[in-house]
Structure formats: C-alpha cells, structure tokens
Amino acid sequence: MAYAFFISEKYLKDNSPLGANVDISEIYPHAKTAEDVYIQEMLGTPLYRRLIASLTASPVDTTPDEITLLKVVRSALVYLTCYDALPFIWAKIRNVGLVKQGGENLEVVSKDEMGYLREELKKKADFYLMRVRDYLYENHALFSEYGGTYQWDELYPNPNVSNSSDIAIDRNEGRDEFIYKYRRFLNIKPI
Numbered sequence: 001m002a003y004a005f006f007i008s009e010k011y012l013k014d015n016s017p018l019g020a021n022v023d024i025s026e027i028y029p030h031a032k033t034a035e036d037v038y039i040q041e042m043l044g045t046p047l048y049r050r051l052i053a054s055l056t057a058s059p060v061d062t063t064p065d066e067i068t069l070l071k072v073v074r075s076a077l078v079y080l081t082c083y084d085a086l087p088f089i090w091a092k093i094r095n096v097g098l099v100k101q102g103g104e105n106l107e108v109v110s111k112d113e114m115g116y117l118r119e120e121l122k123k124k125a126d127f128y129l130m131r132v133r134d135y136l137y138e139n140h141a142l143f144s145e146y147g148g149t150y151q152w153d154e155l156y157p158n159p160n161v162s163n164s165s166d167i168a169i170d171r172n173e174g175r176d177e178f179i180y181k182y183r184r185f186l187n188i189k190p191i
Contacts, residue, residue, distance in 0.1 A: 005031055006039065006051070007081070008046050016078045017121075022089070029078065030085035038080045038125070039073055042132055044157030046145035065142045072135055076128030083121040090114050 009024050012031060018024075040048040040164070051070060054062045062070070109117075136157075140146050146157055 006035055006055070006070060007031055008075050011074065012078055012081060016082050018082065026089065027081065027085045030088070031081045034077055034080035034084050037084075038129070039077060041155055042076075042129055043073075043136075044146060047143055047157065048155075050143075050145050065117035065139065069132070069135060069139075070130045072128060073172065076125050077131060079121050079125035079128065080138055083125055086114060086118050086121065105139075133141070 009028050012028060013022075013024055016025060035048075043051070051066060051073075053067050055070075081191070090111075134145055136143065
C-alpha cells in the first residue's frame with residue numbers, strides 16, 4: 001500500500017516553530033509516527049485509511065469535506081510532529097550512545113526547559129485536535145468511517161486523544177446523539 005503524508009516537509013517548516021537552520025530530515029520522520037499515534041487515534045483506523053487512500057489515489061479527487069478535515073488535521077500534525085521530535089533534537093543517538101551537542105555561543109537547554117517547550121507544543125496540538133473532534137462531531141454524517149464497526153487491529157476513534165478523565169460512558173444503540181453530546185460536554189473518550 002502506498003503511503004501519503006498529511007503534511008509535506010515544506011508545510012511543516014513553513015507552519016511550525018522550527019528554526020530556519022533545523023535539518024528537516026531529522027524532524028520529518030516524526031510526522032509519520034505522529035500521524036500513526038495521534039491522528040489515527042483521533043480519527044479511528046477506517047477514516048484514517050480513507051484519507052490516506054484519497055491522497056494516494058489522486059489528491060485532485062479528494063472531496064471538499066475531506067480537504068476541510070485535512071486542513072484541521074494538518075494544523076494539529078505540525079505541532080504533534082514537533083512535540084514528538086523535540087527529545088530527539090535535544091539528544092541524539094549515535095554510535096557512542098546518547099549525546100547532546102553544544103555549539104559555539106549556544107547554550108544547551110536543560111531537560112526541564114525542554115519539558116516546558118514540549119508542554120507548550122502539546123497545548124497547541126490539543127487545541128487543533130479539539131477542532132478536529134468538533135468538526136467530526138458536527139459533520140459525522142459525511143464520514144461513515146467515523147464510528148461503526150472495527151476489526152481487532154483497528155483503532156476506534158478517540159475524540160479525546162489528550163483525555164485524562166476517569167469517566168466513561170457506555171455506547172447504547174439508538175442513543176448515539178445523546179452519548180456524543182455527553183462525551184463532548186465532559187471531554188471524555190469512548191470505551
């Protein structure tokens with residue numbers, strides 16, 4: 001199966017807090033893992049695969065609804081990519097082990113400072129993930145893959161990827177609209 005990234009290297013560089021001299025080849029591989037981990041969890045595997053298939057087949061044939069969804073997903077993905085990449089920018093895995101690089105007139109940030117920056121990146125990503133969730137909630141009829149039946153190896157959509165709530169609402173047939181509203185109000189994920 002061919003694979004299409006939701007964001008290009010240029011899009012990532014133009015829309016992220018990355019400096020102009022950052023080697024994008026060390027950042028961009030994290031876009032794939034951010035897609036797999038966060039975006040696939042938000043959308044659920046079937047909708048995630050539909051969007052990839054749409055981009056792979058012919059980006060020109062991507063529907064206007066898919067384009068709107070992808071625009072919001074891309075905004076989240078920029079910050080999620082930076083969030084995932086930051087520890088690997090801060091420290092490198094080399095033949096001699098884990099190393100930090102310090103250059104002339106540069107000061108390497110501490111682990112606590114890096115943690116603060118990651119937290120800020122995650123806040124921005126969470127904002128965009130909430131926009132994806134809201135868009136899918138308002139337009140779930142346009143995306144039949146969002147919800148429904150899933151195979152054992154597929155992720156059920158988790159509209160609250162960053163959720164830390166211990167509350168769960170069971171799915172009951174015929175009450176989906178009621179359940180969606182409660183989940184959205186309480187900001188909790190499906191079980």
